[in-house]
Amino acid sequence: AQSVTQLGSHVSVSEGALVLLRCNYSSSVPPYLFWYVQYPNQGLQLLLKYTTGATLVKGINGFEAEFKKSETSFHLTKPSAHMSDAAEYFCAVSETGANNLFFGTGTRLTVIP
């Protein structure tokens, strides 16, 4: 069975500060891992994904995430927060070859000027 845990339903950072959004997963097989962003009244937009290969994945808008199998983690980071980064972020896992995405409960990022 798969599951995703996002620690912290709300994260606040100052503009220019490091963004760290945490995601831990459980999966019985090698997982595919995703981060999506949702702006108010909009659908989910893919930020980045890990399937195989390099464990440090770079995405759009300066975000990156590192797959750490030993820690079953896939934390999302960005070196310097922008006001436009304020949104809801969802981590998701899919078992290799499977259709389904299992989402975490989301983390709302607030960026303080």
Next chain:
Amino acid sequence: GAVVSQHPSRVICKSGTSVKIECRSLDFQATTMFWYRQFPKKSLMLMATSNEGSKATYEQGVEKDKFLINHASLTLSTLTVTSAHPEDSSFYICSARLAGVLTQYFGPGTRLTVL
């Protein structure tokens, strides 16, 4: 590219009526479409997976007679909430995927309020 639309964006209906939500892939052919439900401050929960031309596969606990899904073409899937009740009020989101491609592209969602 890879744009998915949903219509309507918001709908309010009376208890007992049926509501149809459309999901369209605007610039690609989606062999598989997914329907999710998002509760306030909760994650997205997969309701069903539909492949073009075949019956939808529903997740455990989702009533297939209540949530009718049709995927008649490669660009359109519909979700009909039949005999809606207030507990069906939620945010419904669809996503679409190309054959052989892992990434799902999400629509903007539909806010359903049942009075």
